[in-house]
Amino acid sequence: MKILVCISHVPDTTAKIQFTANGAALDPAGVQFVINPYDEFGLTKALQLKESQGGTVTVVTYGDASVEATLRKALAIGADDAVRLDGVPTDALQVASELATYADGQGYDLIICGQESIDYNGGIVPGALAAKLDVPFVNACIGLEISGSNATLLREMDGGKEELTATLPMVIGGKKGLVEESELRIPNMRGIMTARTKPLAVTALAGAAATTSALSFAKPAPKAAVQLIDASNLDELVRRLHEEAKVI
Amino acid sequence: MVLIFAETWNGQFKKSTFEAVRYGAECAKAQGSQAIAVVVGSCEPLVETLGAYGAAKVIHLKGSDRFEPHAYATALSALAAELGATQIVLNGTANGKSMAGLLAAMAQAGCISNVTALPSSFSPLTVQRSAFSSKGIEQCSSQTACTVLVLVPNALGTGPAGSDQAAAEDRNVAFVGKTTPGAAHVASGKIPLPEAERVVSAGRGMKGPDHWGMVEELAAVLNAGTACSKPVSDIGWRPHSEHVGQTGIQINPQLYIAIGISGAIQHLAGVSGSKTIVVINNDPEAPFFKAADYGVVGDAFDVIPRLTAALKAHLN
Incomplete structure (x- = not known):
């Protein structure tokens, strides 16, 4: 089975987010970048499928040379090869177009994306990629079994989950549940050494246009100081929730 | 149009x-x-x-x-x-x-x-x-x-x-899909978190999955959804579907009550859209108090039942 895992290079979940002085972009100074957590669940699932059924796992990302460290980490975790679509993306439809152009005709049986990236939180790329490749799509995927060309899936829906079946090739937007947190892999020394010599191809873009653009970023207004209420006087908390906050 | x-x-x-x-x-x-x-x-x-x-x-x-x-x-x-x-x-x-x-x-x-x-x-x-x-x-x-x-x-x-x-x-219209939906499992009577106007959430401060009854009682009084922190879903005390935070569900309720959750930056990222945040924690230094509107420093097992009773009295 040929599996493609689409990876985003994002600020670590613990990162303090700052924007450049003119608010035009994220200020990357002092920010540690990691594999998007949603994608890491997908990468781990892909490696498990490869180990149980044979095949290859390719990771792809769209970015400039600064994202290569993240691709190398995915190789150290166990991916066989990596592809970097060389450029700086502006919006989700553009990313989906470039990914589709790359993937089309490569014969991938399964394309795993994270359901969203934790930087811009778009959640658009996986579905748009499925549309462009004209293949089945399951979002918020929390369970996946493959038998031959048949996939049995579980997706999260509002307040519950739904079982589905589909025929490969397909695209999924995955999240935790695809594998458990405890199954995530930390690269070992051997993985890190072999990652250095695994293939990392740099591919030119097809030139897809962006459809949206970010004009500016700001941080939300800080909260007013907390009002502490004595644990022996919870009626006061109830009163304030009713009279001040008007939420009960 | x-x-x-x-x-x-x-x-x-x-x-x-x-x-x-x-x-x-x-x-x-x-x-x-x-x-x-x-x-x-x-x-x-x-x-x-x-x-x-x-x-x-x-x-x-x-x-x-x-x-x-x-x-x-x-x-x-x-x-x-x-x-x-x-x-x-x-x-x-x-x-x-x-x-x-x-x-x-x-x-x-x-x-x-x-x-x-x-x-x-x-x-x-x-x-x-x-x-x-x-x-x-x-x-x-x-x-x-x-x-x-x-x-x-x-x-x-x-x-x-x-x-x-x-x-x-x-x-x-002839609807032609590419996947075949099978059985759906939706808990009846449960409020889907993204739509809930009130959410009661608890973390490791609850000390174990057996203590969630009081959290659910508090939620029931408020007609609220129940949620949990990431560590609690990772260790399996509560299902992943209740995990709110950066890599879980993002919520924007009118009222968010967080019990025994320290307030890691990843948790705050998923709940900071809440209009009013109440934090109950026995550690006065818990970072979550900085993001809260109302705070109660106290033991969850003491505060929750009394808060439930106070709310019951008010709502009746």
Whole structure:
């Protein structure tokens, strides 16, 4: 089975987010970048499928040379090869177009994306990629079994989950549940050494246009100081929730 | 015109549907155009009642009672093309999010998700959205003739319901999907977290899964959804579907009560859209107090039952 895992290079979940002085972009100074957590669940699932059924796992990302460290980490975790679509993306439809152009005709049986990236939180790329490749799509995927060309899936829906079946090739937007947190892999020394010599191809873009653009970023207004209420006087908390906050 | 996906579940409109219709109607008003809602499949209330939230017309597509993202996106993009939609409004429910990317690609539309306000301009379409898991607010514009807007549930409200009736039109459509939905498992009586107006959430301070009964009782009194922190779902005390935070579910309730949760930056990222935050923690140094509106320093096992009783007394 040929599996493609689409990876985003994002600020670590613990990162303090700052924007450049003119608010035009994220200020990357002092920010540690990691594999998007949603994608890491997908990468781990892909490696498990490869180990149980044979095949290859390719990771792809769209970015400039600064994202290569993240691709190398995915190789150290166990991916066989990596592809970097060389450029700086502006919006989700553009990313989906470039990914589709790359993937089309490569014969991938399964394309795993994270359901969203934790930087811009778009959640658009996986579905748009499925549309462009004209293949089945399951979002918020929390369970996946493959038998031959048949996939049995579980997706999260509002307040519950739904079982589905589909025929490969397909695209999924995955999240935790695809594998458990405890199954995530930390690269070992051997993985890190072999990652250095695994293939990392740099591919030119097809030139897809962006459809949206970010004009500016700001941080939300800080909260007013907390009002502490004595644990022996919870009626006061109830009163304030009713009279001040008007939420009960 | 503005096209709105009016989502139903079990034959009823979802609460977020009224928000989406109101949003679409406001967009239409600002552009001097018309808001048309689309209902798919069986729907118990009269579809005309969406007029109360500003829809001028409702197109009721018969032929499918089961959500399938390709099938729904195909039907909506065909309607958008036929009617010349300038915006397509979806709510960021599980199904709305499943469909958004497909629909945008099919309709050759730009797509702006996580929308938290009405557009500030319509030429070019410019709107505020949440980014960096609520750590940033972005102004985003679209360059396409039609734009898909995906709203954050609970962020915008429905506004008061009027008494207008929308015009209604039935159509039969052949829905062709690419996946086959099977059994759905939805807990009955549970409030889906993204739509919940009140959420009670607990963390490792509860010391074990056996102690969740009191959390559920508090939630029941408030008619609230129940949630948990990431560590609690990772160790299996509670299901993943209750995990709120940066990599879990993002919520924007009116009231969020966090018990025994220290307030790691990843947790705050998922809940900072809450209007009012109450933190109950026995550690006065817990970072969550800095993000809270109201705080109670105390032992969860002592505070929760007494708070439940106080709320019961108030609500009766």
